Amino acid sequence: MRGVPDLAPILIVLVLFxxxxxxxxxxxxxxxxxERPSGTEKNAPEDHAAAGTGxxxxxxATSEPNDSRSAEAMASSLPDFADPSWTRVTSRAxxxxxxxxxxxxxxxxNQDFELEAWVLKDGAPVRGAELTVSAWMPAHGHGMLRxxxxxVNEDGSFxxxxxxxxMRGHWQLFFEVLEGSLSxxxxxxxxx
Amino acid sequence: xxxxLVLLGLALVVGQAPAADGAxxxxxxxxxxxxELSPVPGPPGDPTNAVFxxxxxxxxxxxxxxxxxxxxxxxxxxxxxxxxAKSWTDGKPLASGLSGLSRHTMTLWNVAHSRxxxxxxxxxxxxxxxxxxxxxxxxxxTSRLAILxxxxxxxxxxxxxxxxxxxxxxxxxxRRFPPEGRPVPGEPEHAHALAWASMSPEDQEAATRAFxxxxxxxxxxERRIESRAAPFDRFVEGLRExxxxxxxxxxxxxxxxxxxxxxxxxxVVCHDGPSFTDLEFHDNRVPVGEGGDPGRKLGLxxxxxDPFNAxxxxxxxxxxxxxxxxxxxxxxxxxxxxxxxxxxxxxARTAPYMHEGQFATLAEVVRFYSxxxxxxxxxxxxxxxxxLDLSVEEExxxxxxxxxxxxxxxxxxxxxxxxxxxxxx
Numbered sequence: 001m002r003g004v005p006d007l008a009p010i011l012i013v014l015v016l017f018x019x020x021x022x023x024x025x026x027x028x029x030x031x032x033x034x035e036r037p038s039g040t041e042k043n044a045p046e047d048h049a050a051a052g053t054g055x056x057x058x059x060x061a062t063s064e065p066n067d068s069r070s071a072e073a074m075a076s077s078l079p080d081f082a083d084p085s086w087t088r089v090t091s092r093a094x095x096x097x098x099x100x101x102x103x104x105x106x107x108x109x110n111q112d113f114e115l116e117a118w119v120l121k122d123g124a125p126v127r128g129a130e131l132t133v134s135a136w137m138p139a140h141g142h143g144m145l146r147x148x149x150x151x152v153n154e155d156g157s158f159x160x161x162x163x164x165x166x167m168r169g170h171w172q173l174f175f176e177v178l179e180g181s182l183s184x185x186x187x188x189x190x191x192x
Numbered sequence: 193x194x195x196x197l198v199l200l201g202l203a204l205v206v207g208q209a210p211a212a213d214g215a216x217x218x219x220x221x222x223x224x225x226x227x228e229l230s231p232v233p234g235p236p237g238d239p240t241n242a243v244f245x246x247x248x249x250x251x252x253x254x255x256x257x258x259x260x261x262x263x264x265x266x267x268x269x270x271x272x273x274x275x276x277a278k279s280w281t282d283g284k285p286l287a288s289g290l291s292g293l294s295r296h297t298m299t300l301w302n303v304a305h306s307r308x309x310x311x312x313x314x315x316x317x318x319x320x321x322x323x324x325x326x327x328x329x330x331x332x333x334t335s336r337l338a339i340l341x342x343x344x345x346x347x348x349x350x351x352x353x354x355x356x357x358x359x360x361x362x363x364x365x366x367r368r369f370p371p372e373g374r375p376v377p378g379e380p381e382h383a384h385a386l387a388w389a390s391m392s393p394e395d396q397e398a399a400t401r402a403f404x405x406x407x408x409x410x411x412x413x414e415r416r417i418e419s420r421a422a423p424f425d426r427f428v429e430g431l432r433e434x435x436x437x438x439x440x441x442x443x444x445x446x447x448x449x450x451x452x453x454x455x456x457x458x459x460v461v462c463h464d465g466p467s468f469t470d471l472e473f474h475d476n477r478v479p480v481g482e483g484g485d486p487g488r489k490l491g492l493x494x495x496x497x498d499p500f501n502a503x504x505x506x507x508x509x510x511x512x513x514x515x516x517x518x519x520x521x522x523x524x525x526x527x528x529x530x531x532x533x534x535x536x537x538x539x540a541r542t543a544p545y546m547h548e549g550q551f552a553t554l555a556e557v558v559r560f561y562s563x564x565x566x567x568x569x570x571x572x573x574x575x576x577x578x579x580l581d582l583s584v585e586e587e588x589x590x591x592x593x594x595x596x597x598x599x600x601x602x603x604x605x606x607x608x609x610x611x612x613x614x615x616x617x
Contacts (some may be wrong), residue, residue: 110470112516142573145472146520162520166472168464 077155078118078125091177091184096121098175098186103159109168109192115160117150119177125156130178133160135171135190168192216447223431225454230428232420232466232537235304239509240502241319241408243356244304244415248615252352253413254606255613256406261342262326264290264333270325270410273297276607279541279600280417285549289331294483296549299542302535304415307471307517311531311547312491316518317507318414319407320500326406327374335374335384336403343406352614357405361398368395400499404506416606419537420466422599424450442596448586449593457561457580457590468536468597475528475574477567478546478560485547488530492521528571540595554594558587 081088081099089098100117107113115133119126131150136143148162165171171190176183218226243249256262260269268289274280280300287293295311303309309321325331326339343349344363353360363369373387380389388396423441427450430438442450453459464470473488495518500506502514531547545551551560560567562582571577582590 110465139576140573141571141575145522146516147522149516149520162516166470167461169461 078120081118087188089175089186089188091175091186093184095184096126096177096186098177100160100175100188102163107165107190107192110164110166113163115148115158115163117158117160117175118156119158119175126177126179127156128179131158131160132174132176132178133163134174134176135163135165136174137167137169137171139170140167165190165192216444216451218431218451222451222454225460226428226450227432228465229454229460229468230425230466232302232305232418232425235302235415235418238304238317238319238411239513240317240507241411242508243405243408243412244319246356246412248352249356249409249412250416251413251610251615252349252356252613253409253411254610255349255352256410257413258609259342262332262334262339264329264338268332270322273325273331274300276602279538281542283543285544287331289325289328290333291330293330294481294485295547296544298532298534299538300414300417301419301538301542302467303417304411305467305471305535306469306532308473308491308495308532310491312487312494313473313532314491314494314498315500316495316502316514317500318411319404320498320502321407322410322414323403323407323500335372336399336406337370337373337387339406340369340399340402341371346613348613352612353405355614356409357402361395361402368392369399373399401506404500407500408508413606417602419599419602421601422537422597424593424596425599427596443592445589446592446596449589449591450596452582452586452590453593457582457586458576459561459590461576462533463536468539469533471533473530473532475530475568475571475577476561477564477570477574477577478550479566480529480550480568481548486529487547488532528573529568536594537597538600540598541600554591555587558582558590558594562587 079086079099085101085105086099087101089100090096091098097120098117099120100115102108103114103116117131117133119129119131131152133148133150134143144164145166146162146164148160150158150160152158169192171192173188173190175186175188177186238244257270257274260266260272262269273282273287273289274297275282281297282288285296287295287297298311304318306318307316309315309318310324315321315324326334327336340360340363343353344360350360361369368391370387370390372384373391374384375388376382376385379385391399423446426438426441427447430436430441439447453463462470462474462476475487495501498504501518503511503518504514507514539545540554543553545554545557551557559565561577562580564577564579567577
């Protein structure tokens with residue numbers, strides 16, 4: 001006999017999807033806004049070699065809460081997020097600016113890739129936050145087939161491994177920032 | 193200058209290609225998608241298989257592939273179901289080895305480009321896939337120890353093995369390595385299980401490692417089963433080079449089918465890339481039998497429990513590939529009954545179709561997607577599977593396009609057992 005669909009996981013996904021959609025403001029905060037985060041005026045050369053040196057964990061990556069460097073010092077070493085290789089996304093309530101880019105220079109379809117992501121608050125990297133990256137195809141009703149792994153680097157950025165957008169079409173990319181007991185999500189659109 | 197020449201010039205300037213009869217012009221968008229479907233790149237590597245690209249391993253694997261001694265009664269080889277003359281499948285709705293199976297035999301064309309293996313993806317490498325039928329009682333029904341004894345007793349195999357993998361375990365010591373034996377989960381009283389249990393852990397490990405190498409050699413051979421010179425590939429070459437003669441390789445009907453494939457019919461959403469598959473799994477709402485085959489849902493569970501998976505001890509990269517590929521797989525998105533998107537290369541030669549061989553012809557397949565008659569209930573995670581409402585003419589166009597993906601021009605020497613399991617010096 002043909003099986004009755006298991007409704008529980010379907011409902012969970014639908015609820016999560018609804019939560020991801022959020023308010024209209026989330027759309028407005030999407031992708032390459034004109035704002036430039038404060039503290040990015042001085043830009044040091046990017047050091048990709050340092051990426052991926054953070055702790056390995058399958059849990060959402062948490063940046064170190066007690067970094068000895070000052071926010072100002074950290075801000076002075078930020079990449080130039082105005083460079084076209086970066087996509088800047090403001091979280092729905094405007095608390096965070098997430099800046100991300102593909103480490104390979106482009107977002108491929110149906111091939112593994114990794115992201116570098118920075119979560120900024122008031123122009124400085126947020127310390128002690130967790131970052132979870134996910135993606136969704138609204139026209140299809142499914143997301144990625146993986147849960148990407150975000151690792152925090154010493155400089156406060158995140159390296160996100162395991163990205164795989166396996167189909168052509170419209171994708172939504174979600175960056176959920178959990179700081180303390182509060183979370184905000186930044187959302188971005190991609191067409192592959 | 194005539195009006196037609198002006199139109200031709202405009203078409204070339206904007207990158208569109210007219211068909212030979214001048215009737216069909218592809219939009220920039222259609223052309224861009226078509227260009228992504230050809231040529232077929234070389235097969236990707238497999239870091240979990242150190243001999244994947246070794247010619248000597250491929251030769252050994254080819255001999256093993258065609259050898260019916262690798263079965264309980266000497267009647268079944270890999271080629272019994274993956275018949276070269278039948279486009280590396282068997283022409284039957286459901287596979288049959290020593291007894292009947294519940295799914296259709298998948299073709300091996302371009303199999304090395306796959307990410308997952310079997311209809312349910314319960315294997316994550318080609319070498320691991322090759323091992324499963326050997327010990328399945330319904331297929332070859334043999335055991336890893338029996339296979340290793342065949343190899344050790346055959347001078348040609350033994351020589352080839354030494355050249356590719358080094359020394360075999362000490363199989364001539366019958367007390368340490370019984371004639372037959374394998375782990376038999378859930379059946380501790382099975383003769384194979386009892387023999388296996390009599391072995392030391394070290395010898396079990398050595399035999400299992402050698403068994404994994406059998407799969408790695410077979411995979412090295414299967415990697416060579418490539419189809420890359422179909423009429424469609426010449427057509428795309430023509431689009432790319434603005435060569436009308438090459439474009440005319442496809443007649444108007446097939447070209448209209450190509451346009452539907454990448455456009456209105458949305459076939460390319462799942463059948464994407466030069467292998468015409470997204471390499472993943474979908475619930476395409478195909479009518480299913482009474483068996484309640486759960487597809488990927490169960491396949492994923494079996495994959496995680498498989499000692500030969502990419503995180504296991506026999507992956508040659510120490511689990512590096514598996515950490516991402518397997519370690520980050522989600523557990524909760526595989527809704528409904530999902531099965532692997534098959535390649536469409538040589539689809540016209542691999543009937544019947546779908547995981548249970550539900551459709552006898554390509555025309556039936558296209559008609560199903562057009563009308564979704566007797567379809568399974570809609571799956572919320574597969575909202576794109578909707579009736580296409582194609583006309584009869586359009587359905588025929590799509591079939592003509594699928595037929596243009598045919599290329600079985602594999603060298604004859606790969607279609608049967610090699611003269612020797614080792615390469616001549």
